Amino acid sequence: MISLSRNIGYKISGVVGFKGLEKDFGSKQKEAWELVKRSIDQGIPCYGWEMAIPEYYVVYGYDDDGYYFTGPGNVGVLVEEGYKPWRELGASDIGVVEMYSGTPGQAVDDARTVKDALEFALDHAAGKWVHPNYGAGLAGYDLWIDTLENGTATDHGMAFNTAVWNECRFFAPRFLKEARERLNGETGPLFEEAIGHYQTVQQNLQQVREMFPFPAGSELSDKERCQKAVECLKDARKAEESGLKSLEEIVAAL
DSSP: OGGGGGGGTEEEEEEEEETTTOTTHHHHHHHHHHHHHHHHHTTOOEEEEOSSSSSEEEEEEEOSSEEEEEEEOSTTOEEEEEEEEGGGTTOSSSOEEEEEEEEEOOOOOHHHHHHHHHHHHHHHHTTTTOOTTOOOHHHHHHHHHHHHHHTOOOHHHHHHHHHHHHHHHHHHHHHHHHHHHHHOSTTHHHHHHHHHHHHHHHHHHHHHHHHSOTTTOOOTTOHHHHHHHHHHHHHHHHHHHHHHHHHHHHHHHO
């Protein structure tokens, strides 16, 4: 996904490290620290992962010991003046260092931008870049539904995944509408079809989100609630399957 940023006029570079996999995790923390200092000194914006909660944050400054950042706190709360010692980045149970900077570049035309973005979405749905024991695309729905039906879902996991994927699908029709307007060509009917499918997906995921709100969640012991969620997820999966076919047709037309 980072490579797609070049299409709209900026280039992302960064540092990624995993506490459980790196032989010298401290060197990754130091590398991220040096990236931020170098970038901020040049007036280049930065962002990083889990400066507070597991989300992405804008890093706008630093001192001798750490980062100054702003971004999401608890639901509905903005962290305006956050601070994170650089040696603590990635030290949580999640154990991931992610820090990036963005520099200006040359944007490409709208057709190329849209085509590359949809190809990325299709690759992701097909399982590319997906970690073991995880699922994406239709396989992701199958795994999600299965955990509800066999009782292996967790309250936090259910609420978190619902919030994240509902947000993603909330923006899917909006992206497709803007793409249709920008291209303004023979692909219009294909975009209309895709928009309809992803609106259906989002409407169903919104219902699941209301049943299992993040972060409080709802008790998975409520079998009637879980069954309703399964029905919504199955309807979302059906619409997603049709939506992916529409995206394939758009890519082929472009």
